[in-house]
Amino acid sequence: MPLKGLSGSLSFVSFLDKLKFHQKSSNEEVRILTYITNLPSNDLFESMTRFGFKVEYLGEIVQVSIQDPNSDGQDGDVQPSIYYCYHDTQRSLLLCFTYDTIEEAIKKMDKFVNQRRGIAPIWIHPLTFDKIRKQILERYPKTLIVEFHASRVRREREEAVLREQYQDRYFQYNGDDGRHTLDEISRSYGVLPHSIVFVIPNLAKFRITNKGKFTFNHGEIEVLFEIINELLSEFLERKKIIDRAKAEFIPMNFGKGEVKVPHVIPVDIVFSREVEFLEVQKLIDNMGGDDFNFEIFDTLLIQGSVHLSGTVIDKNKNTGFNITCNSDRVTLSPTKDTPFDSLMQFYKMITERLDLNARVELSPGITG
Known part of the structure; x- marks a missing residue:
């Protein structure tokens, strides 16, 4: 209406x-x-x-x-x-x-x-999303979680996860005891929430998701806006780093005339652990998702110590960028037309498919 x-x-x-x-x-x-x-x-x-x-x-x-x-x-x-x-x-x-x-x-x-x-x-990192969930419950102790959706994520140093070899897990739960149920299944099945409905008695009811889509049901909308700002904070900091990545031509004077020299500022996705050859191979065989659609060409993948290079095409945005990868990091080198959103979505894919704790950094030698 x-x-x-x-x-x-x-x-x-x-x-x-x-x-x-x-x-x-x-x-x-x-x-x-x-x-x-x-x-x-x-x-x-x-x-x-x-x-x-x-x-x-x-x-x-x-x-x-x-x-x-x-x-x-x-x-x-x-x-x-x-x-x-x-x-x-x-x-x-x-x-x-x-x-x-x-x-x-x-x-x-x-x-x-x-x-x-x-x-x-907007995409909120699963660990950030879960941290904000806990902060909401601490700030408003009487809060109910009446619905949540949660999925399995791969995390290092997991303890007591039942049948941990099963990676594809999805839970949807409705009930006033959702805050306790979510804690229980997170420990037992290694899942993290990506959509939660909160009821703060006498204040507000709303849904938050890690895909940047929110529903306000009733109450004081300012409460939801405060939470949205908290969720966006880390995302915007990551974007500042990715925005530094670019390809440009720098004019240089060689005495007889000016020559434009290509200059690329790459960005790194640094892994929290050493990744293995089979993990990288599985990743490049399946680079499509709900809201990203990548394909890699001119691929060189060397078995043993991981070495990967190639050109990644973002089929949604019809653009591309070059990558090199080893067991420690993947370096993204944009072309002249690479938009920040392609690099951001590639990072999202890495965290969902390969390493939840991977972080974005300027490449060595590039200062902030």
């Missing part, structure tokens, strides 16, 4: 006031979608128009709408999906508020994001 009474001079704060009033009077759930982008606002919303969105500027808020792709647009009862977008250029964030379900948003807004260079869904 579209919000009523929106004018062409909305500030972000006044929009939130109208959103809160509408939510309290209608009791509708609102979803908050978060994306990271280096695109200027004009380029961002013009590309949405080319994709098929109708764009309307309302001050600091931009209303974008799109018809259901399965609708012929002639049924008067079919309402378009509406997203109220705020582009925080200072933090390179795009916030989209909608009454669509998460599943509907993935089919529409995420479909645009996944094919556009320079923008990507």
Whole structure:
């Protein structure tokens, strides 16, 4: 349902006031979608128009709408999906508020994001996500977890994990004792949560996910915004490092004339342990996922001590970068057209498929 009474001079704060009033009077759930982008606002919303969105500027808020792709647009009862977008250029964030379900948003807004260079869904590292979960429970001791989704992750030094050879595990749980159940199955089955519904008595009910999509059910929305900011903090710090990676041509004067010399600033994904040959081989054989789709070409993989080199193609964004890898790290060397989001999604793939504790660093010799 579209919000009523929106004018062409909305500030972000006044929009939130109208959103809160509408939510309290209608009791509708609102979803908050978060994306990271280096695109200027004009380029961002013009590309949405080319994709098929109708764009309307309302001050600091931009209303974008799109018809259901399965609708012929002639049924008067079919309402378009509406997203109220705020582009925080200072933090390179795009916030989209909608009454669509998460599943509907993935089919529409995420479909645009996944094919556009320079923008990507926010992704919260599983360990950061679990740390914030614990902080919420400490801050609000009477909090209930009434639903969660959790999956198996590979962690070093796991203890007492039942049948630890089984890597593919997924749990969905509904019940008021979710906070205790989650602790129990995390210890017993080696899983971490990626979606949690919290109920803070007399304050708020909301869902957080590690894919940057949030649902506000009722209560004080400021509580959810505080948690979103905490979740984004570590992600934005990682982006600062990845943003340093680039390929450029530096003009140099050799006396008789100026020559542009290629210069590449790479970034490293440093493993927390020594990875093995078979692990790397398995990784390059399966480099597709829900929101990334990589393929590697010109591959050289030498058995024994790990040595891998090749060119990785991001098939979603139609761009590429070069990699070299040993048992300690993988170095990503961008080309001129490599966007930060391709490198960010590659790091996500490494943590999900190879080493949960891998970290992003500037390559040796590159200072911050």
